[in-house]
Amino acid sequence: MRQRGADTGRRRRWPSRRLSFPKYGRVISHVLVREGAVVASDGDAADVPWWSFTKTVLAAAALALARDSRLALDEPLPRRPYTLRQLLQHRAGLTEYGRLPAYHEAVERNEDAWPADEMLARAAADRLVYEPGKGWGYSNIGYYFVRRLIEQTTNRTLGDALDHLVLRPLGVAGVHFAADRTHYSPDYDPRWVYHGLLVGPIVQAALTLQRLLAGDLLPPPLLSAMCDRYRVGGPIAGRPWKAPCYGLGLMIGETTGGELIAGHTGGGPGSAVAVYHRLDRPNGTAAAFEAGGDDAAVEGACMTLLRTRP
Helix, strand or coil: CCCCCCCHHHCCCCCCECCCEHHHCECCEEEEEECCEEEEEECCCCCEECCCHHHHHHHHHHHHHHHCCCCCCCCECCCCCCEHHHHHCCCCCCCCHHHCHHHHHHHHCCCCCCCHHHHHHHCCCCCCCCCCCCCCCCCHHHHHHHHHHHHHHHCCCHHHHHHHHHHCCCCCCCCEECCCHHHCECCECHHHCCCCCEEECHHHHHHHHHHHHHCCCCCHHHHHHHCCCEECCCCCCCCCEEEEEECCCCEEEEECCCCEEEEEEEEECCEEEEEEEECCCCCCEEEEEEECCCHHHHHHHHHHHHCCCC
16 A cells, blocks of 8 residues: 555646745645645645544545445444444544543653553443433544444455555555554554554645545445534634534534635644645645644644635
8 A cells, every 4th residue: 555656647737836824933734736736735745644634534434335335324333332423423422542641641651552452441432421422522432443343344454445445446646554663653653543544645635535525436425424514512712613513534614714614633743734625615625734733723724725716
């Protein structure tokens, strides 16, 4: 899966321009893609961690398996009280390992990741915090279970499964799965991201999202299900969300400027990433990454890009 070289050369590449983001006082690695062509970019070719944007790819893979009748969205999973749809929308009632102080302390000490069973035991993952379908709570544990479902159903490693089900069909190259430190960095064990971590250029992240939401990988009913919004709160200070919602593997909702966007923000030790597509008009797909950045900065950069006129 560790292919190199983006495939954007097969499509028309418009003259691109470099943007700055005065509100944040710095230049952020970014890319804006319209109709498969890069129209604004800076630092978009370097390999970076996709962090929780990987969830969007996981959701697409699970929905591709539902498309092929290999997984069911709305039937309770074996020996579980929740469904795949509820896992994908963070409505399964599961807890979150990010609440464990010991988790963050171990990451800070650059320890190797705990075995998955130990993580589940430490987080008391067998105890639901609310009845499935009756609430909402962001859960990386839920997406770890999605990962296991994909691996078990396909009899492939997660990296191979995501490549086979999503990336290759979308024509996305130059992305790899960080299975261990040798695939990422000696300073961080990517296995701490229990649902899995994709690494690649942000231009490929933008192309992945654009081709997923504007293409035919998923039939219309499943694409509609992916974008079905569940309201999770109100405006967030310093961030562009007016009505934040969650779909299936998508952060989605109306912004303070009135745009309707879908994608995902992610972060981990030392960096933040955001990848968003405008659903209300064909203004393209943006991705932004910053080492040492935060959610507000990369989301704001994406909104600046998505508001530029063609």
